[in-house]
Amino acid sequence: MGDAAKIGTYVMYGKTGVCLVKEQTTMAGGLYYVLSPVGDSRSSVYVPCGNAELLARMRPLLTRDEIDGLLSDVDSVKLAWVEDRNERAMLYRAVTGGGDRKELVRLLCCLMRKKRERMEIGKRLSSMDENFLQECVRLVQEEFSMVLGIAASEVGPYIQERL
Numbered sequence: 001m002g003d004a005a006k007i008g009t010y011v012m013y014g015k016t017g018v019c020l021v022k023e024q025t026t027m028a029g030g031l032y033y034v035l036s037p038v039g040d041s042r043s044s045v046y047v048p049c050g051n052a053e054l055l056a057r058m059r060p061l062l063t064r065d066e067i068d069g070l071l072s073d074v075d076s077v078k079l080a081w082v083e084d085r086n087e088r089a090m091l092y093r094a095v096t097g098g099g100d101r102k103e104l105v106r107l108l109c110c111l112m113r114k115k116r117e118r119m120e121i122g123k124r125l126s127s128m129d130e131n132f133l134q135e136c137v138r139l140v141q142e143e144f145s146m147v148l149g150i151a152a153s154e155v156g157p158y159i160q161e162r163l
Contacts, residue, residue, distance in 0.1 A: 005033055005058055010146060013037075014057040015097055015135070016045055018142040024049070033058070038142060059099055061147050070102050071162040079110040085128070092132040096139065108136040109163070
């Protein structure tokens, strides 16, 4: 995104989620974007304008059409459950930090399926799986509710209708 970030627009920023691009400021001899996360308006994220790797984490929000297209296509190739806990954790970190929203929604669907399966036999997800599930939910809800103009609580039903 980098140079295309405009003051007053919303972007996705890594695992932080949806952020408002508040301003550009000079600090420590460099130019920075100042982002305000919508989930925590008291904090700020400073992204150096000269750091291509960090700028790449700033992505434009999806459009309504992109969300609907993603949802219509996401179930065509389901994400398989990874039995090995360490491999699963590496996958989760890669997907939640990678910025590919299709993979994020696929991971969310996979975790929800596993949670339902576990509940049917009277068990729970492991705390690691549950934590990543909650992170996926937060990231998807923030972006989808912002783009679609609906409450975060309405995002789940919106997704279910389209799957």
